[in-house]
Amino acid sequence: MRIVLFAYSSCGSRAYSTLRALGQDVACVITHAPSPGEAVWFEPVADLARSDGVPVLEVSPHSARGNAPYVEAVERVSPEVILSAYFRSLIPPGVLRLAPKGAFNLHGSLLPRYRGRSPVNWVLIHGESETGMTLHHMTSRADAGDIVDQVRLEIGPDETAPELQARLDAAAEEILRRRLPEISSGTAPRRPQDPSRATYFGRRTPEDGRFDWSWPPRRIHNLVRAVTRPFPGAFADGEQGRLRVWRTRVTGGGADGAGRLEILESQWEPLPPQAPGLRW
Numbered sequence: 166m167r168i169v170l171f172a173y174s175s176c177g178s179r180a181y182s183t184l185r186a187l188g189q190d191v192a193c194v195i196t197h198a199p200s201p202g203e204a205v206w207f208e209p210v211a212d213l214a215r216s217d218g219v220p221v222l223e224v225s226p227h228s229a230r231g232n233a234p235y236v237e238a239v240e241r242v243s244p245e246v247i248l249s250a251y252f253r254s255l256i257p258p259g260v261l262r263l264a265p266k267g268a269f270n271l272h273g274s275l276l277p278r279y280r281g282r283s284p285v286n287w288v289l290i291h292g293e294s295e296t297g298m299t300l301h302h303m304t305s306r307a308d309a310g311d312i313v314d315q316v317r318l319e320i321g322p323d324e325t326a327p328e329l330q331a332r333l334d335a336a337a338e339e340i341l342r343r344r345l346p347e348i349s350s351g352t353a354p355r356r357p358q359d360p361s362r363a364t365y366f367g368r369r370t371p372e373d374g375r376f377d378w379s380w381p382p383r384r385i386h387n388l389v390r391a392v393t394r395p396f397p398g399a400f401a402d403g404e405q406g407r408l409r410v411w412r413t414r415v416t417g418g419g420a421d422g423a424g425r426l427e428i429l430e431s432q433w434e435p436l437p438p439q440a441p442g443l444r445w
Contacts, residue, residue, distance in 0.1 A: 166266065166349050169244040171195045171252035173226075175207035176271060179334040180250035181214060183341045191219050192242035195235045197253055198223045206327070206395035226253035233257050246348060249303065250337065253282075258305045266351055268303040271340070273333045275315060276301060277363035280308035285330050287366045288320065289391035292383065295319050296329070298336035300344060302355060309363075311355035313348075314340045323414060325390045371397035382415045382426035389413045400434075407434045 167190045172180055177196065184191050194214040199205050211221045220242075224234050239247070239260055247261060247268035261268040274284035275297040288296045297317040302310035316336035320329060347353045374392045376385050376399050389399040393411050400409045411430040418424020 166190060166245045167192050167242065168246045168248055169193050169195065169239050169242060171249040171256060172210045173197050173253055174251040175330060176273065176334050176337050177210045177250040178208050178213055179338055180248065180271060180341065181210045183338045185217065187342065187345060192244055193220045193222065193238055195222045195224060195238065197226045204395040233260060236260055239263050255307055256303065261303055266348060267353065269313065269348065270301055270303045271337045272299045272301065272308050275299060275317065276308055276312060277358040277360065280363060280365045282368040283366065285326050285333065286369055286391045289326055290387055292387045293320055298333050298340060300340045309358060311357050313353050314344050316340060323390065325393050326396060374399045376401055382418065382424045385426055386413045386415045402436060405433060406436050409434055
């Protein structure tokens, strides 16, 4: 199939490599340049595509939907299929309709739960015991289209965001290998999502890593493992400065979050200018 791939992050790179390994015709890759100060911990899909001679268009993740800068590029290559993998902005319906065999998105949660940005971080913050990867038909609403396939993954109590994301990337490859023949033949399944079960979470900022020592140990632990490297990390401010915590564990206690929090890896930093009030 002739495919236009909208992709970013490690899942986007895994999707690209999978399509190429399966002999698909990736006609164009549309991606984002890393944001200033962003930790790039994955091999950018742009680098992979350029090394294969595949055209690449880098666009801002903040491009207005009505002024998408990639419309002409998609029209020019006349794709049969559009595939999105962790692309950071909604693709306009007019672009989705350019692919006669459909437009599909890989999303790192068990939809309809955890629609929106940063699902791998949010499921850990909320202490979920399972998540997964979903392939779904794209519509004008984010992550709301009919489901093609899902892979469920159990989450370990100490599993971190990068560890979980690596397993989600592997699940994305599993789904693509299983469902691409049906997409090609126009027989990809469609299971409507139940909107009454939908939850939505937005993007996160470094400030969202702040915690309070009055929180239950498990709540702090969940935040730490959700935003540890390559993310900005969890932190609390005190008289000695800012303590940034990278790894913890909880011993004793039960499911109510009680127990003892052990800090296994951390570092002190100076308080940034105009830091919020002290938390301990």
